[in-house]
Ligand SMILES: Nc1ncnc2c1ncn2[C@@H]1O[C@H](COP(=O)(O)OP(=O)(O)OP(=O)(O)O)[C@@H](O)[C@H]1O
């Protein structure tokens with residue numbers, strides 16, 4: 429379908445004119461796009477942040493290995509080596525019982541009647557699994573090693589957290605897909621109403637010698653404009669919403685194990701996604717609805 | 725030149741609307757197609773721009789065989805033929821100027837040429853001053869003239885019209901015939917199905933009478949031949 433540039437220009441002008449002259453139908457279609465993209469945008473916002481929280485938490489799942497009081501330096505070095513040999517280990521940090529005491533005192537603001545002389549604490553190794561979901565397995569293996577007193581980690585809690593996050597992610601993904609399909613159905617229906625009204629026009633155009641592409645391109649362009657129009661409000665709302673949310677919540681999260689996604693590049697990503705989806709929905713909708721009537 | 729050879733058309737409902745048509749029409753001829761209602765005039769006309777496809781037989785327009793022409797090529801055929809419809813078939817959302825220009829946009833003519841040619845034909849049909857109006861703002865006769873302007877704007881060699889005066893009062897009909905006559909004088913073939921006895925009997929041309937899907941009479945400078 430080789431086409432002259434001026435014909436493409438003509439299609440652009442026609443598609444603009446058409447949006448304007450059918451302002452009511454254009455408004456209805458763009459509104460359908462707006463509602464959908466708003467829902468999807470807010471959803472993506474929540475999901476991506478849940479993901480971030482999950483990732484942050486996963487990164488911070490630590491196993492604390494307490495060393496037997498009876499173990500001497502040699503045995504501790506041997507234990508460190510043994511732990512390092514366990515498969516799936518990412519990092520290991522040693523902390524003497526004096527350091528443990530300092531941490532404890534710091535946590536309680538130095539108001540404890542404990543000194544180095546009667547330090548009841550044990551030396552510890554802080555260990556992380558390279559795959560956070562394998563933390564439990566790693567912990568059990570370390571527990572088998574000689575000279576470990578006990579192994580502590582979130583145990584049941586971590587499992588529950590992970591299964592919750594996994595569930596949330598899957599449900600979120602499912603919902604987004606369902607929303608998308610609803611939107612496409614909604615929009616192709618809206619456009620179909622327009623097209624049915626234009627069915628006669630399409631027939632006339634064919635009788636005057638227009639090729640299928642000549643008819644189709646302005647409709648597809650029109651779909652693009654409607655998609656873009658429909659994306660404006662969701663982009664504004666999602667941006668304002670997230671900036672406010674971020675400024676409200678983020679101060680409380682300083683020093684916590686997890687954070688929200690920073691404003692950039694997150695907002696650019698979400699808004700680009702909304703815009704692209706708007707365009708895609710518009711193009712798809714008009715393509716599908718013209719298709720039927722072009723087979724004359 | 726247009727020719728039909730043993731053209732037969734049976735609609736899906738079993739009605740035979742063309743029952744062995746044989747005809748030749750030379751370049752520059754003016755031909756009336758007459759006959760009672762349901763005789764097959766519209767079918768005869770529609771097969772010439774491939775709105776309908778013959779069930780068997782061949783139809784040639786300048787060596788293109790419409791019976792075997794691929795659907796993809798049909799738009800290119802239609803650009804060589806100007807069609808005037810009884811119900812005008814104007815695009816409702818385009819104004820007069822844009823409706824006529826559409827036939828030239830389709831062939832990717834330059835905007836300069838489009839402007840000149842559209843204004844020229846609007847002048848010819850006497851609607852230059854209504855170029856910015858929309859079809860709904862026009863009378864039936866004016867709409868028909870727009871439809872004629874669109875059919876001649878890309879200077880086709882053939883114009884096919886199915887009852888172009890069917891919906892018009894006598895006075896407007898005569899005006900439209902003037903336009904057709906003018907176009908025919910420039911060498912364009914005109915094929916026109918009509919029920920208008922006065923016109924056929926006054927502006928004498930070749931008359932092809934169709935009945936029951938058959939050509940029953942074909943005479944140069946003939947009469948309408950039916951009571952109307
Ligand atoms: N699309 C169609 N499907 C089925 N039958 C049709 C179709 N079009 C026409 N016919 C039948 O074919 C026959 C010829 O119809 P056609 O429209 O060619 O007649 P006509 O001579 O143009 O009549 P009129 O003067 O009333 O316009 C009629 O019996 C009609 O019922």
Ligand SMILES: [Mg+2]
Nearest residue numbers: 765766767886
């Ligand atoms: Mg008819």
